[in-house]
Amino acid sequence: MSKFARMAALAVLFSTGHASAEASEYKCEVRDLKATILNLKGLPQDLDSTVSALSARIEDLASNRSDLTVHQEDNVVRVSMTGDVLFDFDKADIRTAAEPTLKEIARLIASIPVGKTVIEGHTDSRGSDSYNRTLSLRRAKAVATWLVAHGADREKLRVVGLGSSRPVAPNESNSGSDNPEGRALNRRVEFVLPRTQ
Numbered sequence: 001m002s003k004f005a006r007m008a009a010l011a012v013l014f015s016t017g018h019a020s021a022e023a024s025e026y027k028c029e030v031r032d033l034k035a036t037i038l039n040l041k042g043l044p045q046d047l048d049s050t051v052s053a054l055s056a057r058i059e060d061l062a063s064n065r066s067d068l069t070v071h072q073e074d075n076v077v078r079v080s081m082t083g084d085v086l087f088d089f090d091k092a093d094i095r096t097a098a099e100p101t102l103k104e105i106a107r108l109i110a111s112i113p114v115g116k117t118v119i120e121g122h123t124d125s126r127g128s129d130s131y132n133r134t135l136s137l138r139r140a141k142a143v144a145t146w147l148v149a150h151g152a153d154r155e156k157l158r159v160v161g162l163g164s165s166r167p168v169a170p171n172e173s174n175s176g177s178d179n180p181e182g183r184a185l186n187r188r189v190e191f192v193l194p195r196t197q
Contacts, residue, residue, distance in 0.1 A: 067101060076192050079105065080168075083122070083139065083187030092138035094146050102143070105191060106150045109157070115194030118158045119144050122190065124183035125164040125171040137161025143189050 067085040071078040086098045094102070109117050121136030121143075140159040148154045164171070169182035 067098075075195050077195055079108075079191040079193065080188050081105075081191070082184065083189060084184055086143065086189055087139060090135070092135065092142045094142055099146075102146055103150060106147045106152045109147065109152050109191070109193070112156070112193060116156050116158050117194070118160060118190075118192040119147075120190040120192060121159070121161045122166060122168075122186060122188045123164050124186040125167070126183070127164075129163055129165075132163035133161050133165075135161075136163050139189060 067082050069080045071080070081098070081101065085101070086095060087093065088095065119140045121138070121140035123132040123136050125132075127135070137159065138161070140161055144152075144154075144157050144159045147157065164186065167182070167186045168188070169185040170179050171183050171186060173179045173182075
């Protein structure tokens with residue numbers, strides 16, 4: 001009989017008032033289970049302090065790096081790194097200049113106790129949708145590979161190529177002319193870090 005089945009049987013015995021010798025054998029398990037429940041009740045406090053510490057580390061990282069921006073959401077924190085710092089135009093090879101920031105991000109990811117970090121690749125709107133999705137996925141994979149080579153756990157990472165489907169700035173100005181600043185902001189890699197699980 002499984003532990004849960006025995007616990008259910010014990011609950012039935014106690015609820016009907018027919019506790020038997022078999023029930024006394026389970027009292028120890030019930031005490032252990034109660035202690036476990038009490039320990040779990042304290043868990044959210046611990047998680048809250050972990051989340052606060054993580055948020056502080058992310059904010060500190062972003063304040064020291066001009067190539068990073070941070071957006072706090074309900075269950076995740078998005079750390080965005082500009083693609084122009086990470087890659088040369090139309091390439092997916094990590095630039096040497098990006099490595100110090102990536103090392104700090106690798107340490108940050110390693111410090112997160114639960115959940116997966118999603119690495120999202122994004123492009124501007126130049127080029128076809130298919131090409132941009134492929135390029136963004138190649139870039140996200142390149143970043144994940146680099147992070148794993150520098151200590152990140154591959155099992156805690158997931159990569160996604162979103163192409164130009166989620167711009168954070170207009171690729172064109174109101175008059176329809178090119179917007180180089182907006183396109184530069186859209187070329188990015190985002191690290192979506194779990195806050196809670």
